[in-house]
Amino acid sequence: MISLDRVRFLLAEAGMERWAGRLPRQVAEALAPGRHGDLERWRHLLEGLPEVKSADLELTAAVVRVGGADEIAPAVREELHRGLRALQPWRKGPFELFGVRIDSEWRSDLKWARVAPHLQPLAGRRVLDVGCGNGYYAWRMAGAGAQWVLGIDPSLLFLVQFAAVRRFMAAPPDVHLLPLGIEAVPPGLKGFDTVFSMGVLYHRRSPMDHLEALRGCLRPGGQLVLETLVVEGDETRVLVPRGRYARMRNVWFIPSPAALVNWLRRCGFQEVRVVDVTPTTPAEQRSTAWMGFESLAQALDPADPGKTVEGYPAPVRAVVLARRAGPPESKG
Numbered sequence: 001m002i003s004l005d006r007v008r009f010l011l012a013e014a015g016m017e018r019w020a021g022r023l024p025r026q027v028a029e030a031l032a033p034g035r036h037g038d039l040e041r042w043r044h045l046l047e048g049l050p051e052v053k054s055a056d057l058e059l060t061a062a063v064v065r066v067g068g069a070d071e072i073a074p075a076v077r078e079e080l081h082r083g084l085r086a087l088q089p090w091r092k093g094p095f096e097l098f099g100v101r102i103d104s105e106w107r108s109d110l111k112w113a114r115v116a117p118h119l120q121p122l123a124g125r126r127v128l129d130v131g132c133g134n135g136y137y138a139w140r141m142a143g144a145g146a147q148w149v150l151g152i153d154p155s156l157l158f159l160v161q162f163a164a165v166r167r168f169m170a171a172p173p174d175v176h177l178l179p180l181g182i183e184a185v186p187p188g189l190k191g192f193d194t195v196f197s198m199g200v201l202y203h204r205r206s207p208m209d210h211l212e213a214l215r216g217c218l219r220p221g222g223q224l225v226l227e228t229l230v231v232e233g234d235e236t237r238v239l240v241p242r243g244r245y246a247r248m249r250n251v252w253f254i255p256s257p258a259a260l261v262n263w264l265r266r267c268g269f270q271e272v273r274v275v276d277v278t279p280t281t282p283a284e285q286r287s288t289a290w291m292g293f294e295s296l297a298q299a300l301d302p303a304d305p306g307k308t309v310e311g312y313p314a315p316v317r318a319v320v321l322a323r324r325a326g327p328p329e330s331k332g
Contacts, residue, residue, distance in 0.1 A: 059143025069099025148174035
């Protein structure tokens, strides 16, 4: 599922030997027997997917697509459909594999459309995608010209879903996923040109520590792309839910955009700017046949969709860009 030798080579070539040396142990621990009771079942499902490959890739459009419907027989497509459905829930997407459309819970293409116009060009850049999910955004980053993309996310189901998409590519680009959290990245690595953290910050008990860790991943002058929940207010406004927020258990801090800008500046980032603030709607996050559980609609107050069922402001997300300060010689 993991091209570990290739990932280690890419890291070492980019001057990140410290992490390359630790990866075998980290990955072995992440995939250790018993860590997740469904891992062997997911592996079996992955290995049972049809043995077909295509050189026909589309990584620049809303739907990440591998192959065409006419490349495989209807019976093989039905087998593929059953195998992919068994790997649900599919949270991020959409994907299309040989005509099988994966209609994920999130229309992740809508978020990418809000983010992409504001990025420094990704062509030739080494990219880290923190909390990458099943890799949808990583494939879009590759489509935008990134030299290579490394996604990290501790969810083993996301790893298997990523591997399922990648296995059908005859010549996959340098996009890789490791089942690790940001805690696995050595502090002060200073190796990536662009670091993405989308939909992660509000899940962290210590948001400032998360921002510091993201800064440590970036080379001097590198760009941070941060997307997170926000609330209205001045730079002193931060919502700390008493319990759940929009039915999510692990939401700790939701700042205003102004407070978030202040946090980033306090952590040493420069050129901090909010480039988008957009309410999340059930058109972007919803239940589908590929994610059959409750979704955003069930998390909103039916009498007032401007509020969550807990009475908090309904989800709004901001995209913030920032640059790590310091010339290359400041490494140390």
